[in-house]
Amino acid sequence: MIDFRSDTVTRPTDAMKQAMTSAELGDDVYSDDPTVNAFEQRIAKMAGFEAAMVVNSGTQSNLCALLAHCARGEEYITGQGYHTYLYEAGGAAVLGSVVPQTVVEQPSGELAFDDIKAVLKDDDQHFAMSKLLSLENTHCGKIIPLSYFQQAREFANDHGLSIHLDGARIFNALTELNIELSDICQYVDSISICFSKGLGTPMGSVLCGSKELIARARRIRKMVGGGTRQAGMIAAAMDYALDNHVTRLKDDHNNAKKLASLLAQIDGLSPRPLQTNMLYVDVEPSINDELLCQLLKAEGILISPRSPLRIVTHLDISEADIVYTADAIKDCLALMQATTA
Numbered sequence: 001m002i003d004f005r006s007d008t009v010t011r012p013t014d015a016m017k018q019a020m021t022s023a024e025l026g027d028d029v030y031s032d033d034p035t036v037n038a039f040e041q042r043i044a045k046m047a048g049f050e051a052a053m054v055v056n057s058g059t060q061s062n063l064c065a066l067l068a069h070c071a072r073g074e075e076y077i078t079g080q081g082y083h084t085y086l087y088e089a090g091g092a093a094v095l096g097s098v099v100p101q102t103v104v105e106q107p108s109g110e111l112a113f114d115d116i117k118a119v120l121k122d123d124d125q126h127f128a129m130s131k132l133l134s135l136e137n138t139h140c141g142k143i144i145p146l147s148y149f150q151q152a153r154e155f156a157n158d159h160g161l162s163i164h165l166d167g168a169r170i171f172n173a174l175t176e177l178n179i180e181l182s183d184i185c186q187y188v189d190s191i192s193i194c195f196s197k198g199l200g201t202p203m204g205s206v207l208c209g210s211k212e213l214i215a216r217a218r219r220i221r222k223m224v225g226g227g228t229r230q231a232g233m234i235a236a237a238m239d240y241a242l243d244n245h246v247t248r249l250k251d252d253h254n255n256a257k258k259l260a261s262l263l264a265q266i267d268g269l270s271p272r273p274l275q276t277n278m279l280y281v282d283v284e285p286s287i288n289d290e291l292l293c294q295l296l297k298a299e300g301i302l303i304s305p306r307s308p309l310r311i312v313t314h315l316d317i318s319e320a321d322i323v324y325t326a327d328a329i330k331d332c333l334a335l336m337q338a339t340t341a
C-alpha cells in the first residue's frame with residue numbers, strides 16, 4: 001500500500017532495526033541504559049538545552065512538559081487547533097488540573113500576540129494564573145519562522161510567561177528554514193520532538209529543557225506509566241534517525257510539491273500551497289471524495305476521506321509512487337465521471 005494517511009505509518013528500515021538490536025542496553029528507570037543516556041545528551045546538546053528525556057509518544061512528551069511548567073490552577077495559552085489543546089484528550093486538564101486557554105491561529109499557523117494579550121489574565125483571585133505559552137512548529141505542515149520565536153520570547157518575558165514548543169515535526173521546518181535546532185530552541189524553555197513521524201522510528205519522542213524542568217517531567221513521566229526499562233532499543237532507533245533520516249526530509253517535501261503540481265492539472269482538484277510534507281487538496285463538491293478514496297484503495301493507495309483531503313508524504317513513499325498516485329487519481333475520477341454521466 002502507498003499510505004498517505006500520515007507520516008506516522010512508516011516502518012523501521014532494516015538498517016534501523018539493525019541499530020536497535022545491536023544497541024547496548026540497561027534499565028532506564030535506574031538511569032543506567034547507556035544508549036538512552038548517550039542519546040539524551042546528544043539531542044540536548046543539539047537543542048542547546050541542559051537535559052533531555054526520552055518518552056513514548058509526542059502526547060506523553062507534551063503532557064509531561066505542560067505539567068512540569070504549570071501547577072494546578074495555572075493556565076497554558078495555545079492555539080485552538082494546536083495538538084496540545086485539541087488532540088491530547090485534554091490530558092493537562094484531566095490529569096494536572098491545568099487550564100487551557102485557546103486563541104484562534106492566523107492563516108500562517110502563528111498565534112497573533114494581540115490575541116494572546118487579549119486572553120492574558122491579571123493577577124486576580126477570579127482568574128486562573130497565566131503561566132505558559134504553548135506553541136507549535138510545523139502546524140498542519142506550515143512553517144513558523146525563526147523571527148516569530150524571537151518575538152514570542154520578548155512577549156513572554158514582558159508578561160512573565162514560559163514557552164513550550166510542540167516541535168513534533170520541527171525537523172521538517174528546520175530543513176526548509178536551513179537553520180539548526182538550537183537556533184529556534186534559544187527562544188523557548190522546552191521542546192518536544194517526535195521521532196515516529198517523518199524521522200521513521202517505530203515509537204518515541206524526546207522532551208528537552210533545563211535540568212530542573214526535566215527532573216520534574218521525569219516524575220510525571222513515571223506517574224503516567226512512561227518509565228520504561230530497556231528503552232535503549234528505541235533510543236538507538238532515534239539516534240539512527242538523527243544520522244540518516246533528517247536530510248532526506250527534503251525528499252518528502254519535494255514529493256509533496258510534485259504531487260501538488262500533478263494534481264493541479266486535474267479538473268475538480270485544487271491543491272493548496274504547501275511548505276513541507278503535508279498537502280491539502282480541496283475537492284469540488286460534485287466529486288464524491290469518499291468514493292474516490294474507496295476506488296484508490298483498490299489501486300493500493302490509502303488516503304483518509306476528509307475534506308480537504310490531507311496527503312502526507314514520508315520515507316516509505318517514493319517519487320515513482322507520486323507519479324503512480326497522480327495517474328490513479330486521474331483514472332479514478334474519469335471512471336467516476338463516466339459512471340455518473
Ligand SMILES: *Cc1c(COP(=O)(O)O)cnc(C)c1O
Binds near residue numbers: 059060062084169
Ligand atoms: C503527532 C503530533 C504530536 C504527538 O503525537 P503522538 O501520536 O502522541 O506521538 C504532537 N504534536 C503534533 C503537532 C503532532 O502532529
